[in-house]
Structures are given as C-alpha cells and as structure tokens.
Amino acid sequence: MSKVFNFCAGPAMLPADVMQQAQQEYVNWHGKGCSIMEMSHRGADYIQVAQEAEQALRDLMNISDEYAVLFMHGGGRGQFAAVPLNILPEGGQADYVVNGSWSKSALAEAQKYGQANLAADYYSEDGKRSITPFEQWQLSKDAAYVHYCPNETVDGLEFDYIPQTDKPLVADMSSCILSREIDVNKFGIIYAGAQKNIGPSGLAIAIVRKDLMGKARQATPSIYDYQIQAKADSMYNTPPTYAWYLAGLVFKWLKTNGGISAMEAQNKLKAEKLYSYIDNSEFYHNQVETRYRSRMNVPFMLKDDALNSLFLQQSEAAGLLALKGHRSVGGMRASIYNAMPVEGVDALIEFMQTFAVKNG
Known part of the structure; x- marks a missing residue:
C-alpha cells in the first residue's frame, strides 16, 4: 500500500506502532488464546490492562491523587450532560464560554438541566474568527463552575492560555488533550472524547477533582455519576474494554516517544x-x-x-x-x-x- 496520511478530525488516525501491536495481539492476546475484547473486565488480566492505562495517563499528565481518572461511555457529548448532572445544583447556575461549535453544543445541553449562562461568545472581525478577550467575559458571581473548550475542532480556534477563575474550571479537551503540557491542578474537571488523540470513538476520559464528586442529582444516570464510577474503578457496568485497551497502548506509545x-x-x-x-x-x-x-x-x-x-x-x-x-x-x-x-x-x-x- 502506498503511503497514506489521514487528516480526519475524528475518528482520527492512531499511531502506526499502536495499530500494528493491536493487530498482532488481536486474536491471541499475550498467548491467552483469545482477544482482549473477549476477556472479562473483571478478570485479573484485563484489570491489569486497565490499571496500567490509568497509571500511564497519570504519569503523562502528572495527575495527582486529588483527582479521579475515569474511563466512561458516551464520548464527549456524554460529558456535556455528565458535567451539569454532577456539579450543577438544582436552582444553581454555570457559566459557559463559547468559542466554536462544540462549546455551543455543550451550553445547549447544560441548559436542559439548569441555568447555563453564555459568558462569552466567539466573533469574526475583518474576516477572522477570534475568541472574546477574558476581561470581557460576563462571569457570574454565583456560578457553580466555568466551562470552556480549549481547542475547537470545527472552527480551528485554540486558547493560548488557561483562564483564571475562582470557580471550578471545566475543560472539554477532546481535541487537544496530550498535545501540549498543562497544569491539571488548575482545573476542576477535564474531559475528552477519545477519538482524536487517545483512541477509538465511544470512550471518554474524565479527570475529576475528588472534592467535586458526590454532588450528583438524584436523577443522574448511574453510569454518568462520577462518584459511582470512581468507586467502581470505572467498571460500574461493562466498560468499552477494547477502546480502553487501545487508549492504554497509545499512552505507552506517548511515554516511549518522549x-x-x-x-x-x-x-x-x-x-x-x-x-x-x-x-x-x-x-x-x-x-x-x-x-x-x-x-x-x-x-x-x-x-x-x-x-x-x-x-x-x-x-x-x-x-x-x-x-x-x-x-x-x-x-x-x-x-x-x-x-x-x-x-x-x-x-x-x-x-x-x-x-x-x-x-x-
């Protein structure tokens, strides 16, 4: 096959080394006679795979024990709902910064569950799309959190700074996670759909500061309740096991490559x-x-x-x-x-x- 380069925005290309390893292990994982996708998520072999994936991500991003690292269903859109269901109190409000299509969708989803305010919008001037300067954001004094998307896949807009607020900062890093160094401690929640820099679609990573857990609304589906998932090591129900395995391979590839x-x-x-x-x-x-x-x-x-x-x-x-x-x-x-x-x-x-x- 001639050389091909896949510029898809997502599902995106995975490292060739990872794909080749997965291919080699596909039918007979580590001599077990079956695929990793056929193994019980409760078995010792798969639990080791899951634990190693989490530890590799913690190592890469320097994630402290103050944060839970969750491997969840539903991709990024699932987290659009999970965030307000977990940390937006009944009758409370949250601030959303819109700088493209995905943050706009996150705002619309959050508005189903309470008062989600448009704190800032992106704009176009002289034919150029841009992000509203931080000093012009209309932030609420009583907001439960501030949500933004550091990199907008559709519109090609990326923040070159981390906003400083006195409220928990929530970031949709679906298309920029692991692409540049960040200080995780500046965030309350980081989440990302996997299909751009992590692995195949369907999986979502949620990095949640533990003091924000345990506040989910009663109507929150259990698979989206951060505390329930953390207590169950992301295995409250059968997780997307193959996607989790592939994510682990990607994390190890990243560590190997600097x-x-x-x-x-x-x-x-x-x-x-x-x-x-x-x-x-x-x-x-x-x-x-x-x-x-x-x-x-x-x-x-x-x-x-x-x-x-x-x-x-x-x-x-x-x-x-x-x-x-x-x-x-x-x-x-x-x-x-x-x-x-x-x-x-x-x-x-x-x-x-x-x-x-x-x-x-």
Missing part, C-alpha cells in the same frame, strides 16, 4: 510549517486570528470555492485523506493530532503547492 513535551514540540513544528505556507500563499488563506490558531485543526480556504471538489479528489488520489472542511465552515481542514508525523504535513504542503501552480 511524552507530552516531545509531542508539543512536534505539534508546534507541524502547525508552524502549515500556517507559514498558507500565509505566504496567494492561493490559500486561513480565517482565524493568528493568536488563536489551533495547532490540532487547521482550516483553510482556496481562492476559488469552485476548485474545492477537484482539490479533494486529487488530494485523496495522492494519499491525503479527509481534508474536507466541516459543513458549517466550508473549505478544507487538516487535523494534525499527535499521531500525524511531520512527514504527513510536508506531503500536504507539497501537494498544495503543486495544486496551486496548476490551478492558480
């Missing part, structure tokens, strides 16, 4: 290369304010939308997959998560150069 600091350096290099080419091109342009450009998701437009179909057809033929932009934004989008090598970005830039010359 950890988050090494990923951050590579992600910075990849993004700088691609944005630099786009900025110096008369054929392509990016519509995000430079300060808030995402390292993970790079949207770009061609000078003529009529060329979009041809660009996608020829890029796929060249082994560059899933470059179509989200329907709400249009154009193109290259998602360059941890598993995307620099070689893939170089190949994309080379194709973009050739396409521009032929069609400029």
Whole structure:
C-alpha cells in the first residue's frame, strides 16, 4: 500500500506502532488464546490492562491523587450532560464560554438541566474568527463552575492560555488533550472524547477533582455519576474494554516517544510549517486570528470555492485523506493530532503547492 496520511478530525488516525501491536495481539492476546475484547473486565488480566492505562495517563499528565481518572461511555457529548448532572445544583447556575461549535453544543445541553449562562461568545472581525478577550467575559458571581473548550475542532480556534477563575474550571479537551503540557491542578474537571488523540470513538476520559464528586442529582444516570464510577474503578457496568485497551497502548506509545513535551514540540513544528505556507500563499488563506490558531485543526480556504471538489479528489488520489472542511465552515481542514508525523504535513504542503501552480 502506498503511503497514506489521514487528516480526519475524528475518528482520527492512531499511531502506526499502536495499530500494528493491536493487530498482532488481536486474536491471541499475550498467548491467552483469545482477544482482549473477549476477556472479562473483571478478570485479573484485563484489570491489569486497565490499571496500567490509568497509571500511564497519570504519569503523562502528572495527575495527582486529588483527582479521579475515569474511563466512561458516551464520548464527549456524554460529558456535556455528565458535567451539569454532577456539579450543577438544582436552582444553581454555570457559566459557559463559547468559542466554536462544540462549546455551543455543550451550553445547549447544560441548559436542559439548569441555568447555563453564555459568558462569552466567539466573533469574526475583518474576516477572522477570534475568541472574546477574558476581561470581557460576563462571569457570574454565583456560578457553580466555568466551562470552556480549549481547542475547537470545527472552527480551528485554540486558547493560548488557561483562564483564571475562582470557580471550578471545566475543560472539554477532546481535541487537544496530550498535545501540549498543562497544569491539571488548575482545573476542576477535564474531559475528552477519545477519538482524536487517545483512541477509538465511544470512550471518554474524565479527570475529576475528588472534592467535586458526590454532588450528583438524584436523577443522574448511574453510569454518568462520577462518584459511582470512581468507586467502581470505572467498571460500574461493562466498560468499552477494547477502546480502553487501545487508549492504554497509545499512552505507552506517548511515554516511549518522549511524552507530552516531545509531542508539543512536534505539534508546534507541524502547525508552524502549515500556517507559514498558507500565509505566504496567494492561493490559500486561513480565517482565524493568528493568536488563536489551533495547532490540532487547521482550516483553510482556496481562492476559488469552485476548485474545492477537484482539490479533494486529487488530494485523496495522492494519499491525503479527509481534508474536507466541516459543513458549517466550508473549505478544507487538516487535523494534525499527535499521531500525524511531520512527514504527513510536508506531503500536504507539497501537494498544495503543486495544486496551486496548476490551478492558480
């Protein structure tokens, strides 16, 4: 098979080494005569797999014992509901910062369960999307928490700072977790759908400060109750065992390859290369304010939308997959998560150069 680079925003590409190991172990895991997905989640073998995955994630992110690390069902959208059900009291309120499609959806979900306020929205000025400055946020004095999305997959907007509030800070890190170093202690809850930088879809990781647990509403489904899941080691019911196993392989791969600091350096290099080419091109342009450009998701437009179909057809033929932009934004989008090598970005830039010359 010729070299292929998958720029899909999610489910995204996984490290080739991880996929090859999973393939080798698929039918006969560690000589047991069956697949890991066929083993009981209560058995000693799988419990070891689960524990090693959690410990590897704790090591990577320097997560202290003050936090529970939960492996849950439902992906990121499940956490849109889990957060207010667990920490938004009846009659209380929470603040939501919207900087793209996913944080907008998180706000809409939270409004089903109580007063969820729009504290800030993103905006467009001079054709560039941007994030409302922190000093203009309308934060509530009595908010139970402040929710934001550090990186918006669809719109290509990424915070370059962690907001400082006196309320628990909740972050949807679905598309940026493990891509750069952060101080977990600045957050009340971090959650992430797995299908971008962790593993296959369906799994969600929730990193929850323990003092925020035990406050769930009575109507909260048990599988979304953080305290119940923590007491059951994320095995209150049968978890997504294969996704958890694959996540563990990814965490170990990250540790073997230099950890988050090494990923951050590579992600910075990849993004700088691609944005630099786009900025110096008369054929392509990016519509995000430079300060808030995402390292993970790079949207770009061609000078003529009529060329979009041809660009996608020829890029796929060249082994560059899933470059179509989200329907709400249009154009193109290259998602360059941890598993995307620099070689893939170089190949994309080379194709973009050739396409521009032929069609400029």
